[in-house]
Amino acid sequence: MVIKHGMNSGFSGRNYMLASSAVFRRQQFLIRSLGGYTDHPLQKRMQEVKSIGGPSVEADAENILRAITPTLDPSRHKGQAGKIAVIGGCREYTGAPYFAAISALKIVSSLLRLIYIWCRFVSCFLYKRCCSSHKSYSPELIVHPILEESYSVRDEDKRLISGKVLAEVHKWMERFDCLVVGPGLGRDPFLLDCVMEILKLARQSNVPIVVDGDGLFLVTNSLDLVSGYPLAVLTPNVNEYKRLVQKVLGCEVNDEDAHEQLLFLAKQIGGVTILRKGKSDLISDGDTVKSVSIYGSPRRCGGQGDILSGSVAVFVSWVRRLILAPDGDLNISPRNPTVLGCIAGSALLRKAASIAFKDKKRSTLTGDIIECLGRSLEDICPASR
Numbered sequence: 496m497v498i499k500h501g502m503n504s505g506f507s508g509r510n511y512m513l514a515s516s517a518v519f520r521r522q523q524f525l526i527r528s529l530g531g532y533t534d535h536p537l538q539k540r541m542q543e544v545k546s547i548g549g550p551s552v553e554a555d556a557e558n559i560l561r562a563i564t565p566t567l568d569p570s571r572h573k574g575q576a577g578k579i580a581v582i583g584g585c586r587e588y589t590g591a592p593y594f595a596a597i598s599a600l601k602i603v604s605s606l607l608r609l610i611y612i613w614c615r616f617v618s619c620f621l622y623k624r625c626c627s628s629h630k631s632y633s634p635e636l637i638v639h640p641i642l643e644e645s646y647s648v649r650d651e652d653k654r655l656i657s658g659k660v661l662a663e664v665h666k667w668m669e670r671f672d673c674l675v676v677g678p679g680l681g682r683d684p685f686l687l688d689c690v691m692e693i694l695k696l697a698r699q700s701n702v703p704i705v706v707d708g709d710g711l712f713l714v715t716n717s718l719d720l721v722s723g724y725p726l727a728v729l730t731p732n733v734n735e736y737k738r739l740v741q742k743v744l745g746c747e748v749n750d751e752d753a754h755e756q757l758l759f760l761a762k763q764i765g766g767v768t769i770l771r772k773g774k775s776d777l778i779s780d781g782d783t784v785k786s787v788s789i790y791g792s793p794r795r796c797g798g799q800g801d802i803l804s805g806s807v808a809v810f811v812s813w814v815r816r817l818i819l820a821p822d823g824d825l826n827i828s829p830r831n832p833t834v835l836g837c838i839a840g841s842a843l844l845r846k847a848a849s850i851a852f853k854d855k856k857r858s859t860l861t862g863d864i865i866e867c868l869g870r871s872l873e874d875i876c877p878a879s880r
């Protein structure tokens with residue numbers, strides 16, 4: 496069957512009613528996305544997806560956040576709240592991995608101490624400068640300055656260096672509860688090749704991965720890295736989402752059918768979870784779509800996405816721990832741990848942004864929002880509950 500493009504001539508009353516219906520909009524979306532042929536394999540999949548997607552609803556984000564946040568238990572010791580690694584940073588962007596890591600650290604308070612940042616350094620000079628800048632941002636972060644960019648490595652040394660990087664990461668991988676890959680990573684080919692190997696290793700080790708920033712640039716060009724991996728979370732901003740849609744669906748972003756397009760995109764990447772950032776955050780794993788629209792901040796300073804990636808990593812690791820515990824059952828919906836982690840991370844960040852904006856207004860910066868993460872969590876989920 497072929498869906499006809501033109502409904503322009505003889506537009507009858509019946510057709511007009513159809514035009515105003517959701518069915519028509521969906522049909523138009525299919526036409527625009529897939530060139531008009533229902534026997535196109537992607538279109539068939541799209542129809543399957545629509546039949547299981549169901550209506551999208553606003554997530555009960557604060558209740559979800561409360562349900563998955565562990566109580567502060569004096570019998571616990573350092574590290575028991577989870578260990579997060581952030582893989583990011585380059586010459587230009589030292590801020591992004593710091594924002595992601597310090598956000599994770601703030602949320603888990605004293606229960607989580609081990610945050611690892613991998614950043615690349617060009618030379619001894621930059622090594623010291625970059626390393627000390629991260630250390631001076633916060634001495635609580637544990638920094639592994641091991642990644643390198645092409646121009647600091649001779650061609651004949653590349654294999655050796657990437658082997659060393661991988662061996663170092665391998666030592667730690669199984670201890671991590673979640674990786675954040677990409678904040679401020681840059682786009683150097685050698686660096687991205689190393690990160691590609693790290694992603695493969697994480698996947699082999701069944702470690703959840705939150706892919707953000709330049710990690711999304713890498714993954715969009717090598718979808719196999721995450722395709723079909725249910726523990727992968729992609730957190731694209733407007734540009735990153737556009738690239739992903741163009742690459743995977745071969746069409747443009749469609750805001751009229753935003754939920755369906757997102758659902759379909761997640762399905763096409765084998766059920767990874769995608770958090771599409773925007774005025775409302777939209778989250779889908781290909782089975783369901785949830786939105787988080789808690790009022791955030793009208794101020795769009797750079798770095799809020801980095802806070803989000805660190806926050807999502809913490810919540811994903813907490814949900815997994817709850818589910819994997821011997822008596823673990825979470826009586827909340829949806830049930831996918833990565834979707835739950837995204838909902839909680841988004842709610843926390845947006846609330847923190849709104850608290851910060853109340854105080855700082857137009858001068859609100861990412862650091863101000865990070866300072867409000869604790870209060871945001873406390874407002875939703877008091878420490879003394």
Ligand SMILES: NC(=O)C1=CN([C@@H]2O[C@H](COP(=O)(O)OP(=O)(O)OC[C@H]3O[C@@H](n4cnc5c(N)ncnc54)[C@H](OP(=O)(O)O)[C@@H]3O)[C@@H](O)[C@H]2O)[C@@H](O)CC1
Pocket residue numbers: 587588589590591592677678679680681682707708709732734735797798800801
């Ligand atoms: N304080 C910090 O350290 C912060 C650092 N940050 C870090 O910045 C990085 C980029 O993130 P972002 O959000 O600016 O990327 P995004 O919106 O896709 O691009 C905007 C436009 O720029 C362009 N472009 C980007 N990179 C390019 C490259 N290497 N070379 C050439 N072009 C490039 C891009 O072009 P296009 O990809 O469309 O060709 C688009 O037109 C990322 O690592 C992030 O984590 C942020 O987290 C904020 C705080």
Ligand SMILES: Nc1ncnc2c1ncn2[C@@H]1O[C@H](COP(=O)(O)OP(=O)(O)OP(=O)(O)O)[C@@H](O)[C@H]1O
Pocket residue numbers: 708731732733772773774775776791792793795796797798799800801802803841844845
């Ligand atoms: N128009 C908007 N209105 C309200 N909140 C928004 C809006 N756009 C984004 N946000 C919030 O800001 C967060 C970060 O989204 P943003 O699109 O700024 O990410 P990003 O570009 O990756 O950020 P970064 O500068 O860290 O790379 C999202 O989780 C979302 O909650």
Ligand SMILES: [Mg+2]
Pocket residue numbers: 707708732800801
């Ligand atoms: Mg970003």
